[in-house]
Amino acid sequence: MATLERIRNKSGLLIIVIAIGLLAFLLGDLMSSGDSIFRRRNMQIAEINGTSVSYPEYQNYVTELEDYYKLNSRSSALDENTSYQIREQAWNQMVQDIIMNEKYEDLGIAVTADEIFEMATGKNVHPQIRQMFTNPQTGVFDRAQVINFLQQKNLDPNANFYWLFLEKQIKKERLFAKYRELIKKGMYITTAQAKAEAEAKENKVDFDFVVKRYSAVPDSAVTVSESDVKNYYDAHKENYKQEATREVAYVSFDVVPSDEDRQMAEAWIENSKVEFANPQTDAIQYVNMNSESNYIPRNLKFEQLSSTLQGFVQGASENEVYGPYLENETYKLSRIVAIKQMPDSVKARHILVNDPALADSLFALVKGGANFAEIARANSADQGSAINGGDLGWFAEGTMVKPFNDACFENPKGSIVKVETQFGIHIINVQDKGKPVTKYNIATLERNITYSSKTNQQVYAQAAKFASMNNTFEKFDEAITADNLVKRYGRSIKANDRTVNNMEHSREMVRWAFEADMNEMSPIFEFGDSYIIAFVTGAKEEGYQSVAAVKSSIERRLRNDKKAEVLIAELNSKKQGNDIAALASAIDSEVMTASQIDFGAFQVPGAGVEPALVALATSSKVGEVSAPVAGNNGVYAVKVSNVTNNTVDLEAEKAQLSQSVGFKVDYQATEAIRSKAVIADERSKFF
The missing domain is CATH 1.20.890 (cAMP-dependent Protein Kinase, Chain A)
Known part of the structure; x- marks a missing residue:
């Protein structure tokens, strides 16, 4: 106290x-x-609904997904494309977490630890957990195995990480499921709604129609004022949102092999021929040590050889050499390693196991005459073939991995052999062999025609000279014409685009475009085999397009609205009772016909997508020419000739509408929330 x-x-x-x-x-x-x-502020990578997100916070998402991917794929490194996809996935997950967690907190939605445990071991186990702990032999889910895993997972860092990641995903899934169900409960389909929809579908109409298209009225006949455009823009401003984009113009100096480079490649292959052709030289080893591509151990039929080699092998013998010859910008020498009589294909069955002791035991059983098919069904890890007693059917040489392939093609019909591959230990029964054919084993020495460092330096010097002499956009433009170069364009480039026009590794150019000023020249970029010099020629900032930018599209829309007024008045004045043919003649049109159209139709044959025409036809009286209505392409009038009544099940319609609403909630709930979120994406500062 x-x-x-x-x-x-x-x-x-x-x-x-x-x-x-x-x-x-x-x-x-x-x-x-x-x-x-x-x-x-400098480390901010995003601001989402007022919540600042730092680069380290985003990177935590990325790192977690990378670790999960590596664990699943058993890889220690990620290629550029995979890294990009993971960053995109991490971004979308982070944005969703932030905007949805706001909703969950406001509504008091939560998932307890007891719920997670119930999804792991209870009556309704989560599908992913069920899959992980289902016995592959019996197909039965093992709850005891789950509990044992949870008790032991802390002893294995990988197992613990995997479980925590899975638990987090399951929790997110359950939170969203609760949110989704709340929305669905509030979107109840009433009997009145279902009845109205059913009645709309009960009638299918056959009708004639005429159209007077907007193009029939000259643009000069109607006036759209500046105030009309401004008023429409103000009323529909949300339709004119835009992302920040940049426009660039650039020139490419491509590095390609010179005549000297081609001569050097040809000389190299010529100088190699004597040693490669020497029978004392191991052709396979020589290729693997000196060629651009390793030796491929395949025995090829005559038909499988290139046309160039087909002409060579006819009458040739082992160790003969062909070349040099040029193929796909590569100089080549080919030497026949072996000529064999081999089956074109074989028929085999196998038993795949991973335990060496079990493999020895099963091998002894089938060698001793045990039923191969029964043992395969009971023990093979290859479930695709096990169900057929291990039968793989007929397959050509080169279809299977090399050890398996060689065992099948090099052993006689009826033999039972054991071989190991990256998939496990195979017990193989060679059941049958095709008719022997002549096959050729060929080793090919290759030398690609590539540009030298000297050529590369010469092209860079050319690009550097161009950049120094044409450092303004006006000079750049003039020089392209004068030097007979090609000016290329990068249009509507967004801040997070990976490339410009699919140029290799051109992300750097995207970042530069958003940091540079209008008409500013870039540094010399090196993308793949090209040097690039660019200028920023246009820039749009995030926000709303200006009235001037969208004026022409608004004018077109308003002009059609005014033309519709003119055409509706014309059709009304020329309508002659219920004679639609007379109306068509009076407006210089023709009568078209449509049949079996109901209220749910998307389009009308001869008219296209015209919701207004569908609504007009399904609501008009039989035998009367309707009042004209404006559609997407013109003004329409209809005359219904027949109505077919179909009985629509009210309860079935209600169920279908409820299901449709449910699907919309499933797929649109998150997007609807995200579209209203205020998201400032600043990833381009870092990537």
Whole structure:
């Protein structure tokens, strides 16, 4: 009590001390060279509905997904494309988490630890967990195995990480399921709604129609004022949102092999011929050590050889060499390693196991005459063939991995052999062999025609000279014409685009375009085998398009609206009772016919997608020419000739509507929320 009293008595002083200390901290932080407030702003990768997200926070998402991918794929490194896809997935997941967690918190939606445990071991186990802990032999889910895994997972960092990742995904899934169900419960389909929909579908109509298209009225006949355009723009401004984009113009200096480079490649292959053709030289080893491509151990039929080699092998013998010859910008020498009589295909069955002891036991059984098919069905890990007694059917040489292929093609019909591949241990029964044919085993020495460092330097010097002499857009434009170069364009480039016009590794150019000013020249970029010099020629910032930018499309729409008024008046004035043919003649049109159209139809033959025409036809009286209505392409009038009544099941219609609403919730709920979210994407600062 005494201690509590002392705290109370000194609380006023303590508050003052804290306030002074906090102020000093903030001032010191602001005045320091690396102040945390500005550092936080510099490290911001996004702002989502007012929530600032730092680069490290986003990177946590990326790292987690990368680790999960590596664990699943058993790989230690990621290629560029996979890394990009993971970053995109991490971004979308992070945005969804932030915008949805706001909703869950507002609505009090949560998932408890007990729920997670129930999804792992209860009556309704999550499908992914069920798949992980189902016995592949019996197909039965093993709850005891789940519990044992949960008790032991902390002993294995990989197992623990995998489970925590899975648990997080399951929790997110359950949260969204609860949110989704709340929305669905609030979107009940009433009997009145179902009845209205059913009645709309009960009638299918046959009708004649005429159209007077908007093009029949000259543009000069109607006037769209500036105020008309402005008023329409203001009323529909949300339709004119735009992302930030850039336009660039660029020239490419491509590095291609020179005549000297081609001669060097040809000389290299010529100089190699003597040693490669020497019968004492191991052709396979020589190719593997010196060629651009390794030796491929395949025995090829005559028909499988290139046309060039087909002419060579006829009458040739082992160790003969053909070439040099040029094929696909590569100089080649080909030497016949072997000529064999081999079956074109074989028929085999196998038993795949991973346990060496079990493999030895099963091998002994089938060698001793046990039923191969029954043993395969009971023991083979290759479930695709096990169901057929291990039967793989007929297959050509080169179809299977090499050890398996060689065992099948090099052993006699009826033999049972054991061989190991990357998939496990195979017990193979060679059941049959095709008729022997002549096959050729060929080793090919290759030398690609590539540009040298000298050629590369010459092209770079050319690009550098062009850049130094044409450092303004006007000079750039003139020089392209004068030097007979090709000006290329990158259009509507977005800040997070990976490439410009699919140029290899051109992300750097995208980042430059968003940092540069209008008509600013780029540095010399090196993308693949090209040097690129570019200028920024256009820039649109995120926000709304200007009235001027969308004026022509608005004018077109408003002009058609005004033309519709003119055409509706014309059709009304020329309507002659219920004679639609007379109306067609009066407006210089023709009568078209459509049949079996109901209210749910998307289009009308001869008219295209015209919802207004569908609504007009299905609501008009039989035998009367309707009042004209404006559609997408012109003004229409109809005359219904027949109505076919179909009985629509009210309850079935209600169920279908409910299902349709449910599907919309499933696929549109997140997108609807995301479309309303305020998201500032600043990833382009970092990637």
